[in-house]
Amino acid sequence: MKEDTRKFEVLRVSILSHCSFACVYCAPKNKPNPNILYPKIHYLTPELLESKIDILKNHIEIKEVHLTGGEPTLHKDLIQLIKTLGNLQVNEIAITSNGFFEDGLIEKMKQAGLTRMNFSLDSFSQSGFEKLSDRKLPVELLFKRILEAKQTGLEVKVNCTVLKGYNDGEILDLLSWAGENKIPIRYLEFMKMGPLQEEHADCFYSAEEIRNTIIKKHNFKPYRTPIDSTATYHITDEGFIFGIIANHTEPFCEGCNRLRMDSLGRIYGCLSDQTSFDLPSESSEVPVILEKAMNTKKTQFTGSELSMKFIGG
Template sequence: MEQETRKFEVLRVSVLSHCSFACVYCVPKDQSSSSEDKSHYHFLSPELLTEKLKLLITKINIKEVHLTGGEPTLHKRLPELIGGVNDLGIREIAVTSNGFFADGLIQKMKSKGLTRMNFSVDSFSQSGFEKISDRKFPLSKLLSRVEEAKESGLEVKVNCTVLKGYNENEILPLLDWFGKKGITVRYLEFMKMGPLQKEHSEFFYSSEEIRNTIGKKYEFSSYLTASDSTANYSRTEEGYIFGIIANHSEPFCEGCNRLRMDATGKIYGCLSDETSFDLPENSSDLDLVLQAAMRTKKKFFTGSELSMKFIGG
């Protein structure tokens, strides 16, 4: 019965398999050099995405498409990808970015149908930002991109992956700054995926610890949260809204409605299962593939060795 009630409603797409950052939780240290082998890079073309999406919507009521990576803004045809999704009648289109992209891109994406941008901001200090990203890009540029997206009229959220020993001291500064600007901050428990999977417990900072840290300065209470949301939201007395995405300590797997696609067009039913599926050429065989993908979904998050940049993080 449970299997019948679960539905795929959100498609998260890794439009390319690489990034301009080498964040500690995503990229193995021996691969963090900017001179890494580019022969393994994959790009999802607008034509292939449209083909796959046309097929999927014959069987699934997709409410939202979320374009991720890697770093999706490195994709030279990103506005076309967004436009292709929009042309198929999907009105909720999001992009997650590290904020380092060309001037004018936000407006180009919005003109094609983009409705939301999520920005990865793991630190509010330049030194902390460099420590996590393994890059010496100016944090000020990222912050200005977040403000630009907000001023353009897009819905904007900020994501911070919290790692013990790296950025737990950044939780309050991030809430202070973004809260005053009316931007929601979401704190993510470090997920047991990718290069630090085996050392997960060493860097894990729980949802309880995050709330206790925020509680040292702010009074807050639960805030309206959608039933299919990955985050549990709270609101401070000052009106600052923050969410916590706690895959490990507050699992939400049983309500997960996400289907994932990598940059080659393969689909995945669950972050905790590395099994991928090729989509058939016609809709007559699609039901079986989607059912198989749904069966990979777990009741509790266990993680995998896949790096998030390959599976639409």
């Protein structure tokens, strides 16, 4: 039997269980919330984050902390959370956002210690954006925020969750925009998470279909991909870099190094398992809990009723 050499190195923290959008793949209309774990909105406090990181750092090497949500920029103590991570000597601090937040926040986050921003960019058009997000907001602001983050000096990536019948016709437009602005774009297979479990097959657009769409206009070849990356990267003849995160058709579970924490400070070992664990303050008990969390990891992504709105990507 092959020895499991996986270890936790990246901590993804959902700092609040709330989002300003109602994206179709996360919180569609007329769908009950299947997750009874979050009857109210919860915000992770800087104090709780510090205590949990302190516990974890004594047992695992944390290379990166990635703040997610919900929409993390809605957290009133976001800057303090980032500063807390910096004070704990976390070198890589990232955040994923929908891009709709107050002016000046990007610079404040960078000054606090943020090193990377990932933006959800699911549509190039205004109509497509409204259909996916269920919000009548100007998509131009999202493009502006992405370029602002890049100009501020942060490392920037954009993520596009591809859904058949929604935005599969915008793959090439998004690649051109991102490539021309020298920003890597990652296309995500729609994951079988949360309230769209039954409709998953109808909306699913595979990694192969994404590549077949891109090859119609761009020749491409493999590009350097970190060994622990969730995406497989390619580069076009024009120099456009894109990645594909194919949880379902090309699973990468065997190399997963991610540990997740929710807004209550509970940890999860796998997106395909909604079992959570409390981190004990007693140091001798922590390795047992981490081993239990590791044992929830799957060899292939199977999905979960846990909505991405509550546990992050």
